Amino acid sequence: MVKAEHIRKKLGRREILKDVSIFGAPGECIGIIGANGCGKSTFLSILAGIEKPDDGDLTFFQKKPLTDHRVFTHMCGFVPQGNPLLEDLSVRDNLALWSRKDKKALEQVISRFALTEMLHLPVKKLSGGMKRRLSIACAAADDVPILVLDEPTAALDIFFKESIHEFIRDFTARNGIVVMATHDASEIALCDRIYYMEEGRTEEIADTGNVLEKIKKGRNKHE
Numbered sequence: 001m002v003k004a005e006h007i008r009k010k011l012g013r014r015e016i017l018k019d020v021s022i023f024g025a026p027g028e029c030i031g032i033i034g035a036n037g038c039g040k041s042t043f044l045s046i047l048a049g050i051e052k053p054d055d056g057d058l059t060f061f062q063k064k065p066l067t068d069h070r071v072f073t074h075m076c077g078f079v080p081q082g083n084p085l086l087e088d089l090s091v092r093d094n095l096a097l098w099s100r101k102d103k104k105a106l107e108q109v110i111s112r113f114a115l116t117e118m119l120h121l122p123v124k125k126l127s128g129g130m131k132r133r134l135s136i137a138c139a140a141a142d143d144v145p146i147l148v149l150d151e152p153t154a155a156l157d158i159f160f161k162e163s164i165h166e167f168i169r170d171f172t173a174r175n176g177i178v179v180m181a182t183h184d185a186s187e188i189a190l191c192d193r194i195y196y197m198e199e200g201r202t203e204e205i206a207d208t209g210n211v212l213e214k215i216k217k218g219r220n221k222h223e
């Protein structure tokens, strides 16, 4: 399982995260929603080991990543909001760079993400949708049990969106845990558990039918 408890984080002088807690069991897709700038990306980068929290704790399947950083590497794949790929390198080289897998296992990832045709291409020649798909393939290449995705399908067309949603469904069906920030209603529908973030705090939303109403209220408060 994934557990974040009472995470706090200051950026500059502002305390962006004041008390953020989430829980995810194997096979669950966890959604983090909330208005722009509420701190979703900051929290996800802590969950993926990119940033350190000022306070609070993380547990990944009884292991403590904050005291043993290797736990992040072995258990967690991360797709940040921006493009993490090296643009001048080929698709194959990006996959090899991100993964510790042997050649045979890598071939399976290439086939699962339908990347065969473009392996030799430099990343800079790919469309935005293909780059996103490749970023997720890189994050998932090592068969990690946890995937942290920051707005995985933002700005993608319906075809790419659906192919990434299919991957998320397949990953959780194989008992993986996905934690993702999203503003997308079709993605919210994929989630088994949803946390609403506002003013640096999270609240689990029991009635997922209420989600859009909640976002609207939060937005009005800030206008």
Ligand SMILES: Nc1ncnc2c1ncn2[C@@H]1O[C@H](COP(=O)(O)OP(=O)(O)OP(=O)(O)O)[C@@H](O)[C@H]1O
Binding pocket: 011, 012, 016, 034, 035, 036, 037, 038, 039, 040, 041, 042, 043, 081
């Ligand atoms: N390095 C930094 N120093 C100071 N403030 C920062 C820094 N990085 C981000 N912030 C601020 O922290 C707040 C939270 O940003 P964050 O990107 O985590 O929000 P978000 O919920 O992911 O937003 P969005 O939905 O737009 O992606 C924002 O107000 C942002 O301006």
